[in-house]
Amino acid sequence: MRISVLGTGYLGATHAAALACWGHDVVGVDVEPHRVEQLARGEAPFHEPGFAELLGDGVRSGRLHFTTDPAAVEQAEVHFLCVGTPQRRGEDGADLAALWTAVETLAPRLQPGSLVVGKSTVPVGTAALVQQHLDESTPGGGRRGEVAWNPEFLREAHAVEDSLRPDRLVFGVASDAAEARLRDVYCHPIADGVAVVRTDLQTAELAKASANVMLASRISVVNVLAEVCEAAEADVEGLTRILGLDPRIGPLYLSPGIGFGGGCLPKDLRAFVSRAAELGVDSASLLLGAVDDVNGHQRQRAVEAATALLDGRPRGRRVAALGASFKAGSDDVRDSPALAVAGALAELGAHVRVYDPQALRHLAGQSDLEVCHDVQSACEGAELTLVLTEWPEFAALDPAAVGRVVARRVVLDGRLVLDPEAWTRAGWTVMALGRGEAEPDPAARKAG
Ligand code: UGA
Numbered sequence: 001m002r003i004s005v006l007g008t009g010y011l012g013a014t015h016a017a018a019l020a021c022w023g024h025d026v027v028g029v030d031v032e033p034h035r036v037e038q039l040a041r042g043e044a045p046f047h048e049p050g051f052a053e054l055l056g057d058g059v060r061s062g063r064l065h066f067t068t069d070p071a072a073v074e075q076a077e078v079h080f081l082c083v084g085t086p087q088r089r090g091e092d093g094a095d096l097a098a099l100w101t102a103v104e105t106l107a108p109r110l111q112p113g114s115l116v117v118g119k120s121t122v123p124v125g126t127a128a129l130v131q132q133h134l135d136e137s138t139p140g141g142g143r144r145g146e147v148a149w150n151p152e153f154l155r156e157a158h159a160v161e162d163s164l165r166p167d168r169l170v171f172g173v174a175s176d177a178a179e180a181r182l183r184d185v186y187c188h189p190i191a192d193g194v195a196v197v198r199t200d201l202q203t204a205e206l207a208k209a210s211a212n213v214m215l216a217s218r219i220s221v222v223n224v225l226a227e228v229c230e231a232a233e234a235d236v237e238g239l240t241r242i243l244g245l246d247p248r249i250g251p252l253y254l255s256p257g258i259g260f261g262g263g264c265l266p267k268d269l270r271a272f273v274s275r276a277a278e279l280g281v282d283s284a285s286l287l288l289g290a291v292d293d294v295n296g297h298q299r300q301r302a303v304e305a306a307t308a309l310l311d312g313r314p315r316g317r318r319v320a321a322l323g324a325s326f327k328a329g330s331d332d333v334r335d336s337p338a339l340a341v342a343g344a345l346a347e348l349g350a351h352v353r354v355y356d357p358q359a360l361r362h363l364a365g366q367s368d369l370e371v372c373h374d375v376q377s378a379c380e381g382a383e384l385t386l387v388l389t390e391w392p393e394f395a396a397l398d399p400a401a402v403g404r405v406v407a408r409r410v411v412l413d414g415r416l417v418l419d420p421e422a423w424t425r426a427g428w429t430v431m432a433l434g435r436g437e438a439e440p441d442p443a444a445r446k447a448g
Contacts, residue, residue: 172204323389
């Protein structure tokens with residue numbers, strides 16, 4: 001099948017490469033020439049495990065192309081809308097400018113009988129407006145392109161795996177023909193047994209936003225539980241283990257820490273509340289406003305804990321920040337809790353030196369933070385070390401080795417990844433959100 005993919009960010013580029021891997025002829029179209037050139041050469045413009053290989057295979061096979069030329073969509077019979085829908089500047093709702101640009105690009109170029117499939121996360125009701133726009137722009141009336149919504153649930157750092165082997169496919173369609181066409185597109189994962197749910201356009205749109213709202217809510221709930229654990233001197237990890245064994249709750253998205261970030265959960269939560277309010281549903285803001293506030297409170301709590309560990313005087317103090325990306329496995333720093341905490345401490349006058357295994361190239365404009373290219377140099381002379389992203393290499397650090405370069409063995413574990421016993425044994429004071437402060441082992445103190 002000939003397919004176009006409009007928008008080649010994390011979502012679009014990975015989706016395009018997955019489609020090519022399933023044997024389709026795919027063209028990815030983007031307005032950003034540098035990104036298109038990179039992709040066309042088979043070079044991954046972002047860090048995503050397995051993506052460079054999938055992309056390279058697609059480009060070499062001749063089934064995967066990238067271009068800035070909108071005319072390229074004319075050859076395709078199915079078109080995926082994969083553009084970003086960020087938060088509107090200064091408001092909570094979604095900015096759909098890129099989506100409408102993509103729709104306007106497509107409208108005059110659609111072959112009769114085309115299927116236009118939305119993957120971007122949008123406020124409920126958008127698909128119907130896209131259909132109306134396409135109908136109104138068809139010369140002489142009639143219908144050239146039918147709209148379907150097929151939300152994407154891929155996680156960054158697992159984008160390839162989630163694209164090739166999704167756990168569900170949601171087909172929001174208005175006709176049997178649209179469903180049949182989507183079944184052809186996805187015949188490979190369908191043959192592998194993936195669950196397919198057919199529904200209407202608006203339910204499909206809501207399915208995506210609702211999943212992110214549920215995930216965000218779980219994280220804020222667990223962060224409240226963690227704060228109570230800290231106050232009651234209870235064991236938050238034991239607690240989440242117990243909760244996770246309840247099949248009605250399950251073990252995932254129960255990791256406490258400095259909260260959720262990234263290009264999806266925070267803005268989707270706010271866009272959902274904003275759209276619900278437009279629809280007259282005020283309870284959404286009652287509940288989800290609190291989820292958002294608790295998430296912001298986690299960052300604040302980390303900054304306050306760090307300040308306390310610096311005896312209330314952060315100005316001029318040297319701080320090592322380990323982690324900049326919003327989560328491990330990704331180089332994405334959009335709305336990163338790690339950068340928010342590091343940046344807030346820099347604003348309080350601390351001299352913050354940051355290391356991240358993948359995200360450093362995105363810190364170029366961040367003049368308040370000093371970029372370091374390994375853990376040791378970030379930690380050199382530090383009076384406080386912060387672990388802000390759950391990269392496995394931070395969990396595996398040797399506390400004795402890090403202890404030799406820092407000025408003070410004090411660490412704030414914002415992701416609960418360090419083994420407190422190993423670190424206190426090596427003479428560290430370990431503060432962890434949800435776990436409280438653990439003093440260095442007295443034997444280590446004597447030895448150190
Ligand atoms: C999220 C959803 O998980 C995907 O299903 C969805 O497709 C995607 O948004 C999207 O809308 O495109 P992603 O933003 O890649 O995926 O990140 P997550 O893995 O969900 O993590 C989000 C944030 O929550 C990260 O900052 C992570 O560190 C934090 N988190 C996650 C926690 O603080 N605790 C947890 O237990 C889990």
